[in-house]
Amino acid sequence: TLEHxxxxxxxxxxxxVNVNEFQELARKVLxxxxxxxxxxxxxxxxxxKQNMEAFQRxxxxxxxxxxxxRIDMSTTLLGYKIAAPILIAPTAMHQLAHPExxxxxxxxxxxxxxxxxxxxxxxxxxxxxxxxxxxxxxxQLYVYKQREVSAELxxxxxxxxxxxxxxxxxxxxxxxxxxxxxxxxxxxKIRNLEGLMATEVDSNDGSNLEAYASKTMDASxxxxxxxxxxxxxxxxxxxxxxxxxxxxxxxxxxxxxxIIVSNHGGRQLDYAPPTISVLEEVIHGVGxxxxxxxxxxxxxxxxxxxxxxxxxxxxxxxxxxxxxxxAKGENGVRxxxxxxxxxxxxxxxxxxxxxxxxxxxxxxxxxxxSL
Ligand code: FNR
Numbered sequence: 001t002l003e004h005x006x007x008x009x010x011x012x013x014x015x016x017v018n019v020n021e022f023q024e025l026a027r028k029v030l031x032x033x034x035x036x037x038x039x040x041x042x043x044x045x046x047x048x049k050q051n052m053e054a055f056q057r058x059x060x061x062x063x064x065x066x067x068x069x070r071i072d073m074s075t076t077l078l079g080y081k082i083a084a085p086i087l088i089a090p091t092a093m094h095q096l097a098h099p100e101x102x103x104x105x106x107x108x109x110x111x112x113x114x115x116x117x118x119x120x121x122x123x124x125x126x127x128x129x130x131x132x133x134x135x136x137x138x139x140q141l142y143v144y145k146q147r148e149v150s151a152e153l154x155x156x157x158x159x160x161x162x163x164x165x166x167x168x169x170x171x172x173x174x175x176x177x178x179x180x181x182x183x184x185x186x187x188x189k190i191r192n193l194e195g196l197m198a199t200e201v202d203s204n205d206g207s208n209l210e211a212y213a214s215k216t217m218d219a220s221x222x223x224x225x226x227x228x229x230x231x232x233x234x235x236x237x238x239x240x241x242x243x244x245x246x247x248x249x250x251x252x253x254x255x256x257x258x259i260i261v262s263n264h265g266g267r268q269l270d271y272a273p274p275t276i277s278v279l280e281e282v283i284h285g286v287g288x289x290x291x292x293x294x295x296x297x298x299x300x301x302x303x304x305x306x307x308x309x310x311x312x313x314x315x316x317x318x319x320x321x322x323x324x325x326x327a328k329g330e331n332g333v334r335x336x337x338x339x340x341x342x343x344x345x346x347x348x349x350x351x352x353x354x355x356x357x358x359x360x361x362x363x364x365x366x367x368x369x370s371l
Pocket of ligand 1: 039051090120121140168264265266295297298316317319320
């Protein structure tokens with residue numbers, strides 16, 4: 001009946017068709033305090049917004065009459081083959097989005113044949129994540145003043161089959177996220193640290209996040225400490241948070257295995273440049289010696305394409321994964337990744353690029369180049 005059709009249309013219309021609609025679903029289902037924690041950035045949130053706006057300033061220049069009847073999005077990263085150049089960025093505390101937490105995210109990553117970078121500040125333990133998914137996983141590391149605590153987590157990650165360490169370098173202290181302060185956001189204990197240290201910190205500033213970070217994070221960490229990290233693990237090490245060609249060169253000199261161009265999704269230094277606008281500079285500093293990845297503001301397959309055209313080997317997505325997790329659990333994460341993959345596939349098709357190798361600098365024009 002017509003009524004039946006109308007009703008099923010109404011139901012269909014409520015299914016999100018893109019990442020931004022998943023964000024709106026997440027906003028609806030999550031308590032405001034948690035949504036703000038995931039969604040927000042530092043201070044004026046200038047960098048947070050610019051991450052996305054900078055992508056929008058880049059135009060695509062398609063080629064026509066290329067055989068695009070078959071599209072291959074697969075790529076290899078540190079020797080691991082993945083279905084598409086879209087990884088899951090490390091984000092903290094997935095159980096505030098869904099009771100299954102990182103276990104659900106890891107299973108979704110496995111079913112999409114991609115790599116999840118599991119946050120140091122996960123709710124599920126390293127062991128729980130490892131036993132819920134046998135796909136390739138990387139472990140994101142924060143270095144604590146108590147170095148032995150961080151060393152212990154690196155060893156546990158290695159024992160549990162994680163394939164790389166992602167050292168986050170942009171967080172000697174926590175950026176000032178004012179929404180969390182206003183909401184008096186209190187983070188749960190980090191279960192990975194149970195038995196290793198007392199993780200409860202009182203707050204007199206509304207949220208316990210900053211207070212906790214300033215008690216634990218080692219703000220003295222510097223390039224020479226890469227040697228220490230090398231001495232405690234045989235895993236490849238990527239550095240996350242590089243935004244300049246100078247630091248890119250330092251990373252190569254320090255013998256690191258990869259760079260993630262990142263401003264922490266606009267949650268650390270506000271007014272840091274949007275990642276896509278510094279990608280080429282960083283790649284120039286690296287000179288092709290190690291892979292360069294990018295995160296921050298990727299919400300569309302066209303964004304992935306733009307990053308690849310400007311030289312990234314792959315991108316990572318942070319918030320989109322959390323929106324999917326909050327809205328629909330493991331299925332939601334899978335849908336978000338698949339959406340981005342489908343959008344990338346269509347972008348490659350319409351741009352005349354059957355494989356990732358066919359995506360060239362000439363397929364994009366940045367705002368500086370277009371008058
Ligand atoms: C993060 N990010 C982050 N990075 C990291 O190295 N360790 C962490 O624990 C976290 N935690 C975290 C929590 C939340 C809620 C967000 C949104 C982000 C930063 C993350 O890895 C990545 O750099 C950004 O999320 C990328 O930007 P988009 O994709 O969110 O725009």
